[in-house]
Amino acid sequence: MAAIAKIARHYQVVIPREIRTRSNLKEGDLISFEERDGEIIMIPVNVVKKDQAYFWSPKWQNEIRESEAEIKKGKYKVYRGRAELRKDFEK
Secondary structure (H helix, E strand, C coil): CCCCCCECHHHCECCCHHHHHHHCCCCCCEEEEEEECCEEEEEEECCCCHHHHHHHCHHHHHHHHHHHHHHHCCCCCCCCCHHHHHHHHCC
Protein backbone atom coordinates (compact mmCIF):
# COMPACT_ATOMS: atom_id res chain seq x y z
CA MET A 1 0.00 0.00 0.00
CA ALA A 2 1.54 3.29 -1.10
CA ALA A 3 1.41 6.40 1.05
CA ILE A 4 2.21 9.95 0.02
CA ALA A 5 3.73 12.72 2.11
CA LYS A 6 4.77 16.27 1.29
CA ILE A 7 8.27 17.67 1.78
CA ALA A 8 7.78 20.61 4.12
CA ARG A 9 9.93 23.55 5.17
CA HIS A 10 13.50 22.53 6.09
CA TYR A 11 12.93 19.31 4.08
CA GLN A 12 10.89 17.70 6.83
CA VAL A 13 8.62 14.78 5.92
CA VAL A 14 5.83 13.34 8.07
CA ILE A 15 5.72 9.56 7.90
CA PRO A 16 2.08 8.57 7.25
CA ARG A 17 0.26 7.02 10.23
CA GLU A 18 -0.32 3.63 8.57
CA ILE A 19 3.42 3.28 7.86
CA ARG A 20 4.37 4.40 11.41
CA THR A 21 1.90 1.94 12.91
CA ARG A 22 2.98 -1.05 10.80
CA SER A 23 6.66 -0.25 11.41
CA ASN A 24 6.12 0.43 15.13
CA LEU A 25 7.88 3.79 14.82
CA LYS A 26 7.73 6.15 17.78
CA GLU A 27 8.71 9.79 18.22
CA GLY A 28 12.44 9.98 18.85
CA ASP A 29 13.30 6.76 16.94
CA LEU A 30 16.32 6.92 14.65
CA ILE A 31 16.09 6.35 10.90
CA SER A 32 18.88 5.57 8.43
CA PHE A 33 18.46 6.87 4.88
CA GLU A 34 19.89 5.05 1.87
CA GLU A 35 19.63 5.83 -1.81
CA ARG A 36 19.27 2.80 -4.08
CA ASP A 37 18.67 3.10 -7.80
CA GLY A 38 16.94 6.47 -7.43
CA GLU A 39 14.77 5.37 -4.49
CA ILE A 40 15.12 6.67 -0.94
CA ILE A 41 15.00 3.84 1.60
CA MET A 42 14.29 4.62 5.27
CA ILE A 43 15.49 1.99 7.74
CA PRO A 44 14.76 2.15 11.50
CA VAL A 45 17.98 1.71 13.49
CA ASN A 46 19.04 1.07 17.07
CA VAL A 47 22.28 2.54 18.34
CA VAL A 48 24.36 0.27 20.56
CA LYS A 49 27.09 1.59 22.85
CA LYS A 50 30.56 0.36 21.83
CA ASP A 51 31.11 -1.35 25.17
CA GLN A 52 27.89 -3.36 24.63
CA ALA A 53 28.34 -4.20 20.93
CA TYR A 54 29.78 -7.68 21.69
CA PHE A 55 26.45 -8.72 23.22
CA TRP A 56 24.58 -8.01 19.98
CA SER A 57 27.04 -9.83 17.71
CA PRO A 58 25.58 -12.86 15.87
CA LYS A 59 28.03 -15.19 17.68
CA TRP A 60 27.04 -13.96 21.15
CA GLN A 61 23.32 -13.99 20.35
CA ASN A 62 23.63 -17.59 19.12
CA GLU A 63 25.36 -18.57 22.37
CA ILE A 64 22.56 -16.92 24.37
CA ARG A 65 19.92 -18.88 22.39
CA GLU A 66 21.81 -22.15 22.97
CA SER A 67 22.11 -21.42 26.70
CA GLU A 68 18.41 -20.63 26.99
CA ALA A 69 17.55 -23.90 25.23
CA GLU A 70 19.75 -25.87 27.64
CA ILE A 71 18.17 -24.14 30.64
CA LYS A 72 14.69 -25.06 29.35
CA LYS A 73 15.85 -28.70 29.12
CA GLY A 74 17.07 -28.55 32.72
CA LYS A 75 20.74 -28.81 31.77
CA TYR A 76 22.17 -26.61 34.52
CA LYS A 77 23.49 -26.91 38.04
CA VAL A 78 22.78 -24.78 41.10
CA TYR A 79 25.75 -24.04 43.35
CA ARG A 80 25.42 -23.27 47.04
CA GLY A 81 28.52 -21.11 47.14
CA ARG A 82 31.87 -20.15 45.63
CA ALA A 83 33.68 -23.15 47.06
CA GLU A 84 31.28 -25.60 45.44
CA LEU A 85 31.57 -23.79 42.11
CA ARG A 86 35.37 -23.63 42.32
CA LYS A 87 35.56 -27.35 43.11
CA ASP A 88 33.51 -28.14 40.01
CA PHE A 89 35.81 -25.98 37.82
CA GLU A 90 38.94 -27.61 39.18
CA LYS A 91 37.83 -31.08 38.06
